[in-house]
Amino acid sequence: MSASEHGEALTPGSYIGHHLQNWTVGDTSTFWHVNADSLLFSVGLGLVFIMLFWSVARKATSGVPGKLQCFIEIVVEFVDNTVKDTFHGKSAVIAPLALTIFVWIILMNTMDLIPVDWLPQAANMVAGEDVYLRVVPTTDPNIALAMSFSVFFLMIFYSIKIKGVSGFVRELTMQPFNHWAFIPVNLVMELVSLIAKPVSLGLRLFGNMYAGEMIFMLIALVGVGQLPLHFVWAVFHIMVVILQAFIFMMLTIVYLSMAHEDH
């Protein structure tokens, strides 16, 4: 960071505040505005994932694979094995869903490893001083929660598809105490645990990445001494990047397999 490139005198508070501000498009007083930077990077990285895997899938050979195909197949087999270990039903959706979640979240989290000032300052140079840019989509709760709520809707969809509406309602009302008098108690408990799933799923990813990004910013405030610190935290953060993506994928599989189970 350098004070001269921002207009007024730069304090740590204003530096971090600047970095936590999204580039928004639309009317910010209502719900109907979007964080254009989050969506841009998220969709861009999604396209990177799709194009990379599609280019390999189109030319996939069952003979001797190339190096790229080998790598892609390792990822695919890893996801496939994880799904098969956890989910014992038959579903054409869960495995591709898990693959998309895993690779996409890894890509989005990896944006955290780009030094925090590069892309925002590049944006400032191109578009002017008052432009904000947050480059890590998963540090935006909108992105993380959008994915976890999508998973949540899939859970509800499969619960109803497998068990029927009555089975789904019975699951909410007749557990853990199987007696009509306990229906309100059961309903409250089950609803809490049901809602907690997507919320915790999304907030876990968001919280971890947000905290990691915050530490990168604090390190960037140190000055010249930031380089070794930045390196150490980045190395550690690589683990967080992959671990959070894996946890998100794993929990998605677990939740969906729970939705498939008939009690």
Place this chain on the structure above:
Amino acid sequence: MNLNATLLGQSIAFLVFVVFCMKYIWPPLMSAIEDRQAKIADGLASAERATKDLELAQSKATDQLKGAKADAAAIVDAANKRKAQIVDEAKTAAITERDKIIASGYAEVEAERNRAKEELRQKVAVLAIAGAEKILEHSIDQAAANDIVEKLVAEL
């Protein structure tokens, strides 16, 4: 936390990516992997079969080798026997031949001796007559004398 329409945008993007992955990425990759697994399994199975075949062929070859050796030994044995037999036969034939030759030799010698004896006897007879002629110095009955001499000669 500032929740806004980004939620919807991200959800739609998520849905699109998942559907695309489900339709165009997952199936070809999985089928490639499964095909290769099947190929490798086939290859391993056929390698195992080939190993078994090889073992079988080796044991068969060993058997055949043993058989051939036994045959060869039998042939050599028979040949040896035959050789001894031929040698024996030849020996016997040679001995017979030798005996025959010796016998004929003896017979010839005997005949020769008899002939020589006969000749000698004739000559002795002539000599005796001539001697007697000289001793007596005169002629006597030639015929009677010849008879006497013949008798003498026969007594020789």
